[in-house]
Amino acid sequence: MEHFIPLSVPNLNGNELQYVTEAVKTEWLSTGGACISRFEQEFAEYAQVPEATAVQSGTAALHLSMIACGIGAGDLVIAPTLTFIAAVNPICYVGAEPVFMDCDDSLCIDPVKLEQYLSEECEERGGKHYDKMLDKPVKAIVIVHIFGNGADMERIMVLAALYNLPVIEDASEAVGTFFITGKYKGQMAGTIGNYGTYSFNGNKIITTGGGGMLVARKTEHVKYAKHLSTQAKSDELYFDHDYIGYNYRMTNLQAAVGVAQLEQLAKFINVKKRNYEYYKELGIDLMPFSNHVRPNYWFYSYMSDNLNRLMKHLEKCHVQARPVWKLIHTLPMYKHCRTYDISEATKYHKKIINIPCSSNLRNMDVERVAALIKGFEE
Numbered sequence: 071m072e073h074f075i076p077l078s079v080p081n082l083n084g085n086e087l088q089y090v091t092e093a094v095k096t097e098w099l100s101t102g103g104a105c106i107s108r109f110e111q112e113f114a115e116y117a118q119v120p121e122a123t124a125v126q127s128g129t130a131a132l133h134l135s136m137i138a139c140g141i142g143a144g145d146l147v148i149a150p151t152l153t154f155i156a157a158v159n160p161i162c163y164v165g166a167e168p169v170f171m172d173c174d175d176s177l178c179i180d181p182v183k184l185e186q187y188l189s190e191e192c193e194e195r196g197g198k199h200y201d202k203m204l205d206k207p208v209k210a211i212v213i214v215h216i217f218g219n220g221a222d223m224e225r226i227m228v229l230a231a232l233y234n235l236p237v238i239e240d241a242s243e244a245v246g247t248f249f250i251t252g253k254y255k256g257q258m259a260g261t262i263g264n265y266g267t268y269s270f271n272g273n274k275i276i277t278t279g280g281g282g283m284l285v286a287r288k289t290e291h292v293k294y295a296k297h298l299s300t301q302a303k304s305d306e307l308y309f310d311h312d313y314i315g316y317n318y319r320m321t322n323l324q325a326a327v328g329v330a331q332l333e334q335l336a337k338f339i340n341v342k343k344r345n346y347e348y349y350k351e352l353g354i355d356l357m358p359f360s361n362h363v364r365p366n367y368w369f370y371s372y373m374s375d376n377l378n379r380l381m382k383h384l385e386k387c388h389v390q391a392r393p394v395w396k397l398i399h400t401l402p403m404y405k406h407c408r409t410y411d412i413s414e415a416t417k418y419h420k421k422i423i424n425i426p427c428s429s430n431l432r433n434m435d436v437e438r439v440a441a442l443i444k445g446f447e448e
C-alpha cells in the first residue's frame with residue numbers, strides 16, 4: 071500500500087527541540103519566560119512593525135481586537151462568509167452580529183460589493199453608518215487573507231477611511247504574505263488594518279502547537295491587547311486589575327517552538343512555492359494567487375466539477391484533501407444573519423478542494439497526487 075500523504079502537517083526539523091529543552095531547563099513553562107518576548111520581537115521584526123503581542127490562539131487575537139475596537143451588543147461587523155469560522159465567532163463573543171459579504175476571485179472579500187453594501191444599504195446618522203434594514207450601526211470590517219492570498223487592501227482601506235470603520239485584518243493563513251504593488255508595496259499582510267491577527271495552529275505555515283499573534287497600527291493598541299491578555303493586571307505584586315481580562319497570553323513552551331519555526335519560515339515559503347509550481351508543471355491547474363501579492367503559498371486550491379467523487383478517489387488512494395469551509399451564513403448559528411448578495415462564494419464552495427501542500431512534501435508526493443487528479447479528471 072502506498073504511504074499516506076497528509077494535507078498539511080507541521081515541519082519540525084529545525085531548532086524546535088533544542089529551544090523547548092532549553093526552556094524546560096529554565097523551568098519557565100507558563101506565561102512568563104524569555105522565549106515569549108524573543109518570539110514577539112523576532113515576529114515584529116519580520117512583520118516590520120514596532121511591537122507584537124503573543125497569545126494562545128488566533129481566535130484569542132481576534133477576540134482581543136474586537137474588544138479593543140470597542141465593539142459590543144447591538145453592533146454589526148462586516149465579515150466574509152467564505153472563511154474559517156474563527157474569523158467570525160469573536161464578533162459574537164462581544165455581543166455583536168456579523169453581516170456576511172461575498173468573495174471575489176481572490177477568495178477574499180469582494181471590495182466592490184463591500185462598497186455597494188456600505189453606500190446603498192447603509193445610511194449615516196451622527197457619524198455612524200447604520201444598516202437600514204437592521205437599524206444597527208456597522209462598527210468594523212473583518213478581512214481574511216484566504217489561503218495565504220492577499221485581499222485588495224488598497225481599495226478596502228479607502229472604504230474604511232470613507233466610512234470611518236476600523237479594519238481587523240485576519241492574516242492567520244497569510245504569515246509571510248506581502249504586497250508587491252501599489253500603496254502597500256513591501257508591507258506584510260496583517261500590518262495594514264487597524265489590527266492584525268495571526269495563528270500558529272498546527273496546520274498553519276508556522277506553528278506553536280496552538281498560538282497566535284496580534285499587531286496593530288498604533289503601538290498603544292498592542293499594549294492594551296497585551297494587558298487584556300494577561301488578566302488586565304495593573305499591579306504585579308498587589309493583584310490589582312482594572313478590567314475583566316483574559317488568560318490569553320502565550321506560554322514560554324509555545325514561544326520556544328515559535329522562535330524555531332520563524333527561523334525556517336522563508337524556507338517553508340520557498341518549498342511551498344516550488345511545489346505549487348511543480349503541480350502546475352505537471353498539468354494541475356491550481357487557482358492563481360493575486361498579482362498584487364507575493365503569497366506564502368499556504369494552501370493550494372484546485373477546482374473540480376466532481377468535488378465529492380474526487381475527494382473519495384483521493385481518500386481511497388491515501389491522499390488527504392479537503393473541501394473549502396461550509397459558508398458561515400449557512401450554518402445554524404448564523405443563518406438568521408444579514409447577508410449581502412452572496413453568489414461567488416457559493417460557486418467556489420461547490421468546486422474547491424485543497425490538496426497536499428505541507429512544506430515537507432517531496433517531489434514524488436507531488437507527482438503521485440498530480441497523477442491521481444489527472445487520472446480522475448480524464
Ligand SMILES: *Cc1c(COP(=O)(O)O)cnc(C)c1O
Pocket residue numbers: 126127128129130153154156157214240242243268269270271280281282
Ligand atoms: C486558523 C484560523 C484562525 C484561528 O486560529 P486559531 O489559532 O486556530 O484560533 C482564524 N482565522 C482563520 C482564517 C484561520 O484560518
